[in-house]
Amino acid sequence: ALQASGGILLLLIAIDMVFARTSGSTTTTDEENVEAQGKTDVSVFPLATPLIAGPGAIGAAILLVAEAKGDTIETSIVIGVLLGMVLLTLILMLLASQVQKLLGVTGLHVISRVVGVLLAALAVQFIFNGIRDSGLLG
Numbered sequence: 001a002l003q004a005s006g007g008i009l010l011l012l013i014a015i016d017m018v019f020a021r022t023s024g025s026t027t028t029t030d031e032e033n034v035e036a037q038g039k040t041d042v043s044v045f046p047l048a049t050p051l052i053a054g055p056g057a058i059g060a061a062i063l064l065v066a067e068a069k070g071d072t073i074e075t076s077i078v079i080g081v082l083l084g085m086v087l088l089t090l091i092l093m094l095l096a097s098q099v100q101k102l103l104g105v106t107g108l109h110v111i112s113r114v115v116g117v118l119l120a121a122l123a124v125q126f127i128f129n130g131i132r133d134s135g136l137l138g
Contacts, residue, residue: 007063007126013056014120052089063126 061082068074092099100108131137 007123007128007130009059010056010119010123010126014116014118014123016116019116052086060122 064078
């Protein structure tokens, strides 16, 4: 059941990525732009942190460790890959301006949609595994 609910959350995030809808994470509203012009100190809120270590990432980590079924080697591999992804995320954040200039707006949209499709496939698999493991279908 946990696997299915985690899969549903991942699927919703994937759908948002695939259809590239405008959201508050990528654009500002007119009111925000007007307010920002009058401020001398514009504070920054870490929007990336909830996406890196938010419910989707935590759910995926839990599901992957659960799939290891207590095998120390498989669990170590999952933890190693997670640490590698955190390191890759750090490097990409430090180089974000250069990567954005290199890819351009179209490149960023293409990558976002491709990753969204991959995330959707993973989410659907999690949902099917959760339903299968729950015994709801016999």
